[in-house]
Amino acid sequence: MTYLGMPTAPAGVGQLRGAEPFPAAAETALANGQLRRNLANATGTIRAKRAAVVSEVPDWQELRAAAAAIKDDVLANLDGYLTQLEARVIERGGVVHWARDASEANRIVTELVAATGSREVVKVKSMATQEIGLNQALEEAGIQAFETDLAELIVQLGDDRPSHILVPAIHRNRTEIRDIFLAEMAGVQPGLTDDPAALAEAARTYLRQKFLSARVAISGANFAIADTGTLMVVESEGNGRMCLTLPQTLITVMGIEKLLPGFADLEVFLQLLPRSSTGERMNPYTSMWTGVHPGDGPSEFHLVLLDNGRTATLADERGRAALRCIRCSACLNVCPVYERTGGHAYGSVYPGPIGAVLSPQLTGVADNPSLPFASTLCGACYDVCPVAIDIPSMLVHLRGRVNEDKAAGHRLPTPEAAGMAAASWAMRGRRRWTWLLRAARLGRWARLDRLSKSRTARRLLPPPLSSWTRSRDLPEPPAQTFRDWWAEQ
């Protein structure tokens, strides 16, 4: 089934598509030994922390099931919850905007900032605004955005792309960070060392001026409570709290799936999120706000509700559970593929296993056809997912959608599709299958195996065998198939 007519995230705006397919981008990343060591260290550390704090929770599996059920209820009744949220936010003095896609969201936010007369905004770390490429849109309108999360600041100053949902600069080590600060941070002390405390102090000094002067802040949201109109951001550094309380105007961009029905649902999610995300029992800062309050915090609050392919994702009953995601990044940290390639290879702000199922659904599979195949289906992601998204099954489903999409676009089947059809045909006839097993044993395998001992000859092997023999030897062909041996007994 295809979902023509259901709008997906538009091309040419935001960051959901890579410049090249995953295998090619991965090859570039794999060649960087420093990157692989940085990633192995960082993901290994956070994996161990997560495992320790999760093992303390006796009802972890029940919490996961509850979270999945709550999110599924939200997704099944999304229209009702969204209009409920809208009504509550308006009642409490906020303004609600509906954005069908990245372009519309960028336009809305840019106009809102322009209306304040400010040429600068401070930003809380937000995946939604990275997804739509908001900073670039603001820059084109002559408005400068300052990222205030330390890792986002590193990415922004380095004119780089985030490579992890929680730790956008996970691919950088502290020497690289020092060099970025020295080159790009206004007013930085020239003798800055790569001591983590010194780097944090430099960022603090730099950001403090921004917090005190900014009149507009832009945030995302971890959760929105439909029946109270409350928005929430969880964070580690306190920069978010500054942005959410000091400026006069606060603009929040939120994906439409971030809803929870009631305040009590946070009981489930605030146990799951910090433990899955940073491996902490609780995150240091949890900020909540409901509309505006005279004399306290922002006097103007805008909520931008973003679709950008989410409704299209919701329409696929086998793919929609991806919208349960709470952006904890536990699946990235356990993924053996992510651990080797890092996030940039995925080409989207959503990397790793969740990115491999979310990005192609937001853009439509035709625009991200390599991502569903960027997994060994090892299942480590599903095991750690706090909202129990069966990512391996979803990857398999999306592989099917990619193949269907390719078939629909061509009169002739792809070589792979033709091969699969031929294999399926051969495997369902006893005589032809027995013959084929024998042929494989006697002939080609043996010859190719001998050829492959020579490095030059290995390169001459035709695809797809060359993909195998470039890093592995072929098995020694047996003297007899099992079925022939059995028949002889």
Next chain:
Amino acid sequence: MRVALFATCLVDGLFPDVARATVRLLRRLGHQVDFPAEQSCCGQMHLNTGYPAEALPLIRRQVRVFADCEAIVAPSGSCTGAIRHQYADTARRFGDERLAVAAEAIAARTYELSEFLVGVTGVTDVGGYFPHRVTYHPTCHSLRLLRVGDKPLALLRAVEGIDLVELPGAESCCGFGGTFALKNSAVSAAMLADKAAAVAATGASVCSAGDSSCLMHIGGGLSRLQVGARTLHLAQILASTRSEPALV
């Protein structure tokens, strides 16, 4: 018990020693072994590469061939996983409820080797003899899809003479992943290099596992990198005795 062997296409064609070892082991434990000759492939490759329509006739075939078998044993965690977790769902996707019900029935009687030995027949000491240093890679689908737990290790620990050593980072995927090994061969090779280094660090002469597909990949890497260790399927170690030792 009367046991139908599902050899799997890979073992049938390329690793017949694994199926022969499975037969020898099951017979030694007093089971009667059948090999339904109409069997071919479970369809896992088609399913996991996104060709469910091409997998469907193979699912029908598997369900028909094994319909009357009391217990079906496969020396593969991933093929057993496909039958148990993907068959009925795929049949329903194509609107074939009767096939789905029949698939659920054979899935309930299809066991990966260690599941059958430990879980069904309650045996951990199968009377094996294998005086070598062995390390065990648990394979993702046995571990996370079938949840076989430490059944394979319990079987190996009871083998006489074995020096079983823990594989560092055992639960990390080896990088095979079916067609992933070809479509993303660079990433697959990077994962394989780490797995081969872990095997080398144990000083084991044999790396074992319950899936010939993962072992084909690991073995191909060990050979290319000249680690000095080879691969043997769990069934081959368990079947090994003083009179009929497995070759190392």
